[in-house]
Amino acid sequence: MASSRKVSQSTVGRLSLYLRLLSEVQREGRLTLSSGELARRCGTTAAQVRKDLSFFGTFGKRGLGYAVPELIEALRSILGLERRWKVALVGAGKIGSALLGYQDFRRQGFIIGAVFDSDPAKVGERRHDVVVRPDAELERVLEEEGIDIVIVAVPAEVAQVVVDRVVSAGVRAILNFAPTKLDVPAEVTLKSVNMAVELESLSYALASSGKRPRRPAVSRG
């Protein structure tokens, strides 16, 4: 049993999905759930669910399935969601600001501790109850506020500079929305969301399948 390290990103990502689904199931009042049904409702397989969980311990009851509240508690603990994380946003443009409004954000214990922008016109404005601070205060405020996670939503050209400064301030987790490759030291975890890559995958799928870009509309007659 239990975790001897080396858990893949895919596994961790799926744990998030399981947690979200279990929360729904709990709201529906269900008390137990089998790996099979959890899998079906997450778009994976029963074996995958059991294997993912097995990296962290043994949570189910043979013949019965998983106790929903217990498994939720276990997943929250594994994912580090029992404590609160302080998050800062760098880049208070449209995308950055919209991200802060994202619903599940606070719900899971991510607290917005600071927002930064290099545009003097934005400094002093509010974003979700937090005053936008100038760029120059970045390192100092990250340290003073004890920020754990930084969301980078600045233009690609300046993203590496921002990341270097964030890392130098001791932050060890970064979520990047700038469409560019970034270097961080090994002890820092970087996740990137690249919308252009996603769109281009769709373009590839359309272009390489069919040849006909759209399914023709059903004729009404």
Added chain:
Amino acid sequence: MASSRKVSQSTVGRLSLYLRLLSEVQREGRLTLSSGELARRCGTTAAQVRKDLSFFGTFGKRGLGYAVPELIEALRSILGLERRWKVALVGAGKIGSALLGYQDFRRQGFIIGAVFDSDPAKVGERRHDVVVRPDAELERVLEEEGIDIVIVAVPAEVAQVVVDRVVSAGVRAILNFAPTKLDVPAEVTLKSVNMAVELESLSYALASSGKRPRRPAVSRG
């Protein structure tokens, strides 16, 4: 040589990265590039670059590397970026609207053809030169405008209904930002961006590594 199908999502995603990087290199005036340097600048390996490209043909010159403009052309063709794709947005909330402002969007040939929202207050407003239309017109307009790709940015609770309607209108590529699992028929390609999953991966990384959430600030003395 050449593509006998079964190219992984990872490979396709990396082709996008290669293309972006090659465009930069081209702006710098370079005419050739080796797999090694392309790899270094994309955070992968030379063998990976060559293997990825080998699924689609043979583009390099032995002893020399790749001709930058030719490889750009080849990648644009593979990814289906030589034609324009008509994109619609469903859900003109903050995130949806912010996404439309995304820079690289138009640049690579994705044209916003329609925007929909279920809120009557938003209907008639403009989003990036396109008038927001009511929900009820969804299927009709998707077909009339010949929309190829739909971006779904609605609350999780209604995402499946929206997707079903979009699919019934003949759309075969969907980019989903709602944090929920969606079912689509096999001939439809669905990509999901789930910010909660990304954040929770970071939470996991912080919680499972160190134990100390932050690297302590360097003392100044």
Added chain:
DNA sequence: ATATGTGAAAGAATTCACAGCA
């Protein structure tokens, strides 16, 4: 000399299949 293209090898991730427990 240099760097590609590609089979073969190694390494990961997923699925199978079944023993074991409620």
Added chain:
DNA sequence: TGCTGTGAATTCTTTCACATAT
């Protein structure tokens, strides 16, 4: 019986290493 937990088998992805071309 029903469903978990897990080694073994399979499949998928990445890396190696080298013959081949410029």
